[in-house]
Amino acid sequence: MIRLFFGLELPGELRMRIAALASGIDRARWVAPENLHITLRFVGEVEEPAMEDLAGEAASIRFEPFPVTLSGAGHFERRGRVSAVWLGVEPDPALAALRDRIEAAAVRAGQPPEGRKFRPHVTVARLNQGRPGEVRDWLAANTLFRAVPFTVASFALFSSTLGRSGPNYRMECLFPPEG
Numbered sequence: 001m002i003r004l005f006f007g008l009e010l011p012g013e014l015r016m017r018i019a020a021l022a023s024g025i026d027r028a029r030w031v032a033p034e035n036l037h038i039t040l041r042f043v044g045e046v047e048e049p050a051m052e053d054l055a056g057e058a059a060s061i062r063f064e065p066f067p068v069t070l071s072g073a074g075h076f077e078r079r080g081r082v083s084a085v086w087l088g089v090e091p092d093p094a095l096a097a098l099r100d101r102i103e104a105a106a107v108r109a110g111q112p113p114e115g116r117k118f119r120p121h122v123t124v125a126r127l128n129q130g131r132p133g134e135v136r137d138w139l140a141a142n143t144l145f146r147a148v149p150f151t152v153a154s155f156a157l158f159s160s161t162l163g164r165s166g167p168n169y170r171m172e173c174l175f176p177p178e179g
């Protein structure tokens, strides 16, 4: 079995800029700079042949390169506790369209449809128990975060394996705009 997701890589300078925000919340598990990304479609654990089906369907997707801008900060909660802090992605029809096409490709490849709403973000830290005051301060400090737009010229299928110091992501296939 292999754990997969479709996502976007971030440019190196942007990852470095985000990595500089990785402090101020005690016991947060900050995402390593090389792992910062935008998930377009989480797939989960699949067998090897299913990965080939996914890659085959995704390879037929054609799209025009488009700009993406990271902006703002937010958090997710689980059972009333903050479980992650993230930077937001400005809503963009081209991004939503690409996500929809990946969703359709995943379903054609035999995956169950994604029931959850698409909320694009870049997870910066995961938390088990962050101090609420520190989390609030981090969010307040980064609410005006705004990055220079970058051009999305490809998307990728990544695998995720759990290492000793957290997940390791590996690009399995890169999909250029012309399909």
Ligand code: 2AM
Pocket (backbone or CB within 6 Å): 005, 038, 039, 042, 084, 122, 123, 160
């Ligand atoms: P996260 O960054 O918000 O945790 C690899 O695990 C990527 O897939 C991460 O970006 C993670 O989002 C996302 N992911 C993990 N489990 C998921 C799930 N059940 N549904 C949607 N996305 C998920």
